[in-house]
Amino acid sequence: MTYKVIYDEKNCTAANRCINIAPKLWKMGKDKKAVLAGGHLNLQTGKQERLIEEKDLEAYKETALICPSYVIDIVDTKTEKSVLNLKPTRDPEKEKVPILKAHYDSRSEWKMDPKGFFTIKPFPQEGLLRARYYDGSHALKLTIEGKSAEEIYNTLVREGLVSLLEHAAYLGSELQKAEIAMKKNLPYVQDDPL
Numbered sequence: 001m002t003y004k005v006i007y008d009e010k011n012c013t014a015a016n017r018c019i020n021i022a023p024k025l026w027k028m029g030k031d032k033k034a035v036l037a038g039g040h041l042n043l044q045t046g047k048q049e050r051l052i053e054e055k056d057l058e059a060y061k062e063t064a065l066i067c068p069s070y071v072i073d074i075v076d077t078k079t080e081k082s083v084l085n086l087k088p089t090r091d092p093e094k095e096k097v098p099i100l101k102a103h104y105d106s107r108s109e110w111k112m113d114p115k116g117f118f119t120i121k122p123f124p125q126e127g128l129l130r131a132r133y134y135d136g137s138h139a140l141k142l143t144i145e146g147k148s149a150e151e152i153y154n155t156l157v158r159e160g161l162v163s164l165l166e167h168a169a170y171l172g173s174e175l176q177k178a179e180i181a182m183k184k185n186l187p188y189v190q191d192d193p194l
């Protein structure tokens, strides 16, 4: 079976997720927009296209599903139907979905993660962030060091050092704050506003 990758470069928002996960399939083009490697421009539709085989389908599918702008489609060449089964909500329909007012009550909703906790500190001169991991008995077990919040939170999730979603979300936001403080040379105190 063969498939056709159809890429609408005009509406690519240069998020570069496709390039990050599949640099052989997607290249960086002008304005940091992605270019479909080995593809050609369909002059009628203005979109880039490339025929692929079954063995490559999953790799292309992964890049299409991670694209936040839904500009990558893959169709079965026999049926001409998309194999992605996506139903993205587009403007102005987005305004019609219900709004849930956010709230947080730290007294009733805060829970200690049984896996332990972290202290976070930026080191601007070294360009590093350090997260110290303490287990449930408050014993320091590990220091995770990295250049970005993203590196650190992905590492601690990969290593299984968090067990609560709330804790993972807290660490993501706190690490991001520490990264901003590090890059802008701002004072950083964990749990305080920047």
Ligand code: SF4
Pocket: 011, 012, 013, 014, 015, 016, 017, 018, 019, 033, 034, 066, 067, 068, 069, 070, 071, 072
């Ligand atoms: S992930 Fe989508 S929006 Fe981002 S660069 Fe690739 S094609 Fe463009």
